[in-house]
Amino acid sequence: MTCAAITHDGRLFTWGEGSQGCLGHGDASNVTAPKQLLVEEGSKIITVRCCFSSLFILTDKGNWYFCGSNFLQYGELLPVSSNVPIPVKLPDDGINFVEILSITNITVAITGNPLKHRYKM
Numbered sequence: 875m876t877c878a879a880i881t882h883d884g885r886l887f888t889w890g891e892g893s894q895g896c897l898g899h900g901d902a903s904n905v906t907a908p909k910q911l912l913v914e915e916g917s918k919i920i921t922v923r924c925c926f927s928s929l930f931i932l933t934d935k936g937n938w939y940f941c942g943s944n945f946l947q948y949g950e951l952l953p954v955s956s957n958v959p960i961p962v963k964l965p966d967d968g969i970n971f972v973e974i975l976s977i978t979n980i981t982v983a984i985t986g987n988p989l990k991h992r993y994k995m
Contacts, residue, residue, distance in 0.1 A: 875890050875891055876888065876890045876891060876892075876896050876897060876924040876927070876929065876942075877889050877890040877908075877924070878922040878924055878929065879908060880919050880920070880921075880922060883918065884917070884918020884919050884920065884934065885910055885918075885919065886910070886911045886913060886919040886922055886931065887908035887909060887910050887911065888905065888908070888909060888911050888929065889905040889906065889907055889908045889909055890904065890905065891904055892904050892905060893927050893943075894927035894928070894942050894943035894955055894957075895941055895942055895943075895955060895956060895957025895958070896924070896927045896928050896929050896941060896942030896943065897909075897911070897929070897941075898911045898913075898929055898931075898941040898942075898957070898958055898959045899911065899957070899958075900957050900958050901957055902957060911959065913931055913933065913939050913959045914933050914935070914937060914939070917933035917934055917935050917937070918933065918934040919931055919932070919933060919934075920932055920933065920934050921973055921974050923974050926942075926943070927942045927943040928940065928941070928942030928943055928944060929941050929942050929959075930962075930974050931959055932971060932973070932974050936970050936971045936972075937961060938961065938962035938971060938974070939959035939960060939961055939962065940956065940959065940960055940962050941956050941957060941958055941959045941960065942955065942956070942957075943955045970985060971984065971985055972984055972985065
């Protein structure tokens with residue numbers, strides 16, 4: 875099981891089973907105690923979602939990051955796998971992301987105006 879926690883000041887910690895690099899620490903090792911994960915300098919983490927062997931991270935600047943495995947359940951926007959957080963490249967049309975939802979093998983990005991933009995990964 876992958877575990878993640880965000881502190882009140884926006885720092886992210888992950889621990890648990892590290893298969894496929896889903897903890898984001900640069901390898902696939904298991905981590906028994908919370909270990910800080912640095913994602914984007916100068917940003918705070920506002921949301922993190924664990925799903926299968928993957929992790930989705932949203933910063934206060936509206937940037938998405940991904941680490942872990944993607945056997946195309948998240949589409950072709952992401953590489954097959956990464957053991958460190960990498961940016962998720964989405965259309966550059968001024969969309970402000972405010973939330974990420976993950977359920978089994980579906981991840982949805984919620985924008986400031988969810989009726990206008992919806993992205994299914």
